[in-house]
Amino acid sequence: MDALRIAEAVNAGALDPVEVVAEHRARIEAQDRRIHAFLTLNPAAEEEARAVAGRVAAGERPPLAGVPFAVKDNLVTRGLRTTAGSRVLENFVPPYTATAVDRLRAAGAVLLGKTNLDEFAMGSSTEHSAFGPTRNPWDLKRVPGGSSGGSAAAVAAGMVPLALGSDTGGSIRQPAAYTGVLGFKPTYGRVSRYGLIAYASSLDVVGPFARSVGDLAAAMEAIAGRDPKDATSLEAAPAFTEALDRPVQGLRVAWVRETLGPGTDPGVREALERFAGVLEDLGLTVGEVGLPELEYALAAYYLVATSEASSNLARYDGTLYGARAPGEELVAAMKATRARYFGAEVKRRIFMGTFALSSGYYQAYYGRALRARAAIARAFERAFADYDLLLTPTAPTPAFRLGEKLADPLSMYLTDVNTVAANLAGLPALSLPAGFSRGLPVGVQLLGPPLADERLLAVARAYERAAGGVFRRPPPPPQG
Amino acid sequence: MKITPELIRHLEDLARVELSDEERAAMREDLEKILGYFEKLGELDLADLPELVRPVPLEHRMRDDVPEPGLDPEAALQNAPEREDGFFKVPRAIEGE
Numbered sequence: 001m002d003a004l005r006i007a008e009a010v011n012a013g014a015l016d017p018v019e020v021v022a023e024h025r026a027r028i029e030a031q032d033r034r035i036h037a038f039l040t041l042n043p044a045a046e047e048e049a050r051a052v053a054g055r056v057a058a059g060e061r062p063p064l065a066g067v068p069f070a071v072k073d074n075l076v077t078r079g080l081r082t083t084a085g086s087r088v089l090e091n092f093v094p095p096y097t098a099t100a101v102d103r104l105r106a107a108g109a110v111l112l113g114k115t116n117l118d119e120f121a122m123g124s125s126t127e128h129s130a131f132g133p134t135r136n137p138w139d140l141k142r143v144p145g146g147s148s149g150g151s152a153a154a155v156a157a158g159m160v161p162l163a164l165g166s167d168t169g170g171s172i173r174q175p176a177a178y179t180g181v182l183g184f185k186p187t188y189g190r191v192s193r194y195g196l197i198a199y200a201s202s203l204d205v206v207g208p209f210a211r212s213v214g215d216l217a218a219a220m221e222a223i224a225g226r227d228p229k230d231a232t233s234l235e236a237a238p239a240f241t242e243a244l245d246r247p248v249q250g251l252r253v254a255w256v257r258e259t260l261g262p263g264t265d266p267g268v269r270e271a272l273e274r275f276a277g278v279l280e281d282l283g284l285t286v287g288e289v290g291l292p293e294l295e296y297a298l299a300a301y302y303l304v305a306t307s308e309a310s311s312n313l314a315r316y317d318g319t320l321y322g323a324r325a326p327g328e329e330l331v332a333a334m335k336a337t338r339a340r341y342f343g344a345e346v347k348r349r350i351f352m353g354t355f356a357l358s359s360g361y362y363q364a365y366y367g368r369a370l371r372a373r374a375a376i377a378r379a380f381e382r383a384f385a386d387y388d389l390l391l392t393p394t395a396p397t398p399a400f401r402l403g404e405k406l407a408d409p410l411s412m413y414l415t416d417v418n419t420v421a422a423n424l425a426g427l428p429a430l431s432l433p434a435g436f437s438r439g440l441p442v443g444v445q446l447l448g449p450p451l452a453d454e455r456l457l458a459v460a461r462a463y464e465r466a467a468g469g470v471f472r473r474p475p476p477p478p479q480g
Numbered sequence: 481m482k483i484t485p486e487l488i489r490h491l492e493d494l495a496r497v498e499l500s501d502e503e504r505a506a507m508r509e510d511l512e513k514i515l516g517y518f519e520k521l522g523e524l525d526l527a528d529l530p531e532l533v534r535p536v537p538l539e540h541r542m543r544d545d546v547p548e549p550g551l552d553p554e555a556a557l558q559n560a561p562e563r564e565d566g567f568f569k570v571p572r573a574i575e576g577e
Contacts, residue, residue, distance in 0.1 A: 095559075234536070319561070330571045351488075354491050358494060
């Protein structure tokens with residue numbers, strides 16, 4: 001059952017939130033041994049559900065009453081272990097809770113557990129988790145994407161109707177596309193980053209996964225808005241639910257030509273053509289626009305992201321919290337701690353970023369990446385002078401096989417080629433299920449100018465209605 | 481960009497991560513390949529562009545100067561690898577007595 005239907009039934013007194021928790025726990029037990037979406041289950045979920053039942057009994061009508069949700073394990077939760085998928089935080093129990101999680105709870109939702117991710121959100125497959133990979137519910141031999149692969153897989157497999165992820169270069173949208181669910185990356189600053197374990201602070205955003213546009217909008221309505229605890233959070237008041245039924249007829253949409261190159265899977269291309277046909281039937285005009293600067297987005301992204309990461313991850317030094325390797329002297333202990341408890345991909349990115357920021361290389365690498373970032377932001381500004389929305393495939397191909405790209409980091413990075421530009425420019429972007437290629441889900445990415453988050457959801461809603469829903473349930477996992 | 485073993489050692493010091501010999505070899509190979517790909521940024525004419533550090537301008541706000549409860553010392557110390565008398569304890573930072 002989807003989130004809003006659960007909330008409606010709970011608010012009508014027809015459904016007990018404690019039963020909803022039990023039912024979803026049973027689904028997790030039945031499926032998660034094979035999928036491995038969850039790292040930690042919330043032992044207090046029943047207690048939280050009882051508290052929601054009490055609020056409803058007292059006359060309150062919370063918009064997400066009794067809706068079970070999952071949270072990527074890089075959002076801190078007070079009293080509930082938060083690992084970021086890393087050995088360095090394997091036993092870390094946070095003393096506070098992320099704002100987005102607090103706000104979902106305030107809206108009546110019930111936290112079921114914490115989901116798997118690439119270590120510190122650095123990856124595109126969830127294979128870089130220190131606790132083992134998550135599998136794609138559509139094909140257990142394939143990755144669910146990443147880095148928010150656990151949240152995406154949990155929503156796709158029906159273990160929860162709603163989940164939170166984080167998106168630094170596509171970490172919500174790419175797994176949403178690979179698992180056939182909706183994933184939303186809001187405008188930078190629309191959702192507070194307070195309590196999000198930092199990877200690249202000028203790119204990181206928190207956003208939701210869901211199986212319907214209405215649920216996605218309800219989640220955004222709950223989590224968006226200014227937070228005094230995050231100086232980069234924006235004032236803009238959430239109007240997501242209200243905006244869903246805004247007219248979309250006459251909106252000007254364009255494909256980004258550079259994202260439909262020869263590397264794009266033919267099945268992905270066909271699904272996207274059908275998608276564009278539906279938009280035209282709805283009265284939108286669909287054109288094509290060239291953004292040659294996007295060819296440089298991946299290089300600019302990885303330089304900016306790794307530079308910020310090398311600084312953000314300096315805090316894992318074994319002094320105040322997290323794991324510590326033994327050592328007689330402080331610096332030696334720090335070096336040993338970071339050597340022992342960081343995984344290979346995290347080390348690779350720390351070294352890349354350290355290099356890009358180091359004396360003698362700063363201008364040629366980090367400085368140049370920031371100027372390329374400005375060029376990309378301006379290219380988008382020009383495109384949005386002529387178009388209301390841009391379209392790309394979320395990823396060039398459907399989900400790849402486990403292990404397929406592990407030996408070649410650059411081939412893994414290239415799966416993010418269509419998603420990173422939105423983070424560099426701070427734009428809102430949505431991945432919407434748009435069909436299948438050889439039985440695997442395909443996602444289309446909608447991009448808008450800054451603060452046009454609501455417009456993306458209105459178009460997605462119009463498409464969802466015309467298509468009779470966008471989510472298809474994955475096949476049940478094989479027994480045994 | 482040629483990545484030398486000396487550069488890898490230098491980055492180990494800067495990043496405070498000690499690599500094994502095997503990791504050093506892999507890191508050299510990976511960085512050369514990845515940074516080689518990044519060099520395509522050199523094709524762009526970026527002369528007149530600013531360094532864009534943040535995608536959305538910050539809305540500068542002051543908050544009222546009202547005292548609020550801070551993190552309880554016990555909560556702050558609960559994840560400490562080592563502690564003593566209400567303090568974090570770390571290995572010796574300065575040589576000698």
